[in-house]
Amino acid sequence: DAGVIQSPRHEVTEMGQEVTLRCKPISGHDYLFWYRQTMMRGLELLIYFNNNVPIDDSGMPEDRFSAKMPNASFSTLKIQPSEPRDSAVYFCASSLAGWETEAFFGQGTRLTVV
Amino acid sequence: GNSVTQMEGPVTLSEEAFLTINCTYTATGYPSLFWYVQYPGEGLQLLLKATKADDKGSNKGFEATYRKETTSFHLEKGSVQVSDSAVYFCALNRGDYKLSFGAGTTVTVRA
Numbered sequence: 024d025a026g027v028i029q030s031p032r033h034e035v036t037e038m039g040q041e042v043t044l045r046c047k048p049i050s051g052h053d054y055l056f057w058y059r060q061t062m063m064r065g066l067e068l069l070i071y072f073n074n075n076v077p078i079d080d081s082g083m084p085e086d087r088f089s090a091k092m093p094n095a096s097f098s099t100l101k102i103q104p105s106e107p108r109d110s111a112v113y114f115c116a117s118s119l120a121g122w123e124t125e126a127f128f129g130q131g132t133r134l135t136v137v
Numbered sequence: 138g139n140s141v142t143q144m145e146g147p148v149t150l151s152e153e154a155f156l157t158i159n160c161t162y163t164a165t166g167y168p169s170l171f172w173y174v175q176y177p178g179e180g181l182q183l184l185l186k187a188t189k190a191d192d193k194g195s196n197k198g199f200e201a202t203y204r205k206e207t208t209s210f211h212l213e214k215g216s217v218q219v220s221d222s223a224v225y226f227c228a229l230n231r232g233d234y235k236l237s238f239g240a241g242t243t244v245t246v247r248a
Binding site: 068073124126129 | 169179
């Protein structure tokens with residue numbers, strides 16, 4: 024397997040524009056996670072899915088953020104409208120079920136909102 | 138609640154020095170514990186893990202032992218290399234399949 028694949032790797036957009044980040048998890052993984060990483064706040068869990076169903080979105084900062092998982096092999100994180108404070112690295116990760124299992128991370132999308 | 142606390146960095150070492158990064162946790166039940174490493178410009182990679190008390194995880198010369206009595210999972214390496222320069226994250230799995238991460242410790246190894 025190629026691992027967790029995220030696109031784009033870098034995104035620069037203007038304030039107010041819609042941004043969509045994409046993720047393809049590892050085939051067969053039951054769980055998918057979206058994280059945001061910033062210098063100030065470190066690594067934050069935004070939302071996670073189990074079998075394509077959102078389980079916990081308490082980390083989503085505002086209504087401007089939304090995430091979907093229409094099937095087992097694809098997820099999106101959308102920000103609309105984007106703001107400069109959304110600038111961060113966004114990671115997608117996937118895992119199998121179980122206490123002992125680790126999450127596998129994608130390489131991240133570096134988002135810059137100007 | 139469940140949380141992870143790891144020593145603040147940054148940590149700067151010379152090659153072949155001994156590295157320790159402290160990690161303590163607070164959790165209900167018996168979590169699994171992990172160390173992840175993030176190299177510049179990359180995502181997080183699992184470095185090692187331990188799933189029950191007294192387990193020792195090891196990989197690439199790094200070791201960490203799950204100490205339930207002290208709720209700790211300190212990372213150690215006896216002789217670091219320049220290629221070990223990275224950010225290291227301690228994490229726990231609370232059983233609800235969400236990983237809780239520490240703040241990360243930046244390690245720089247000088248030649």
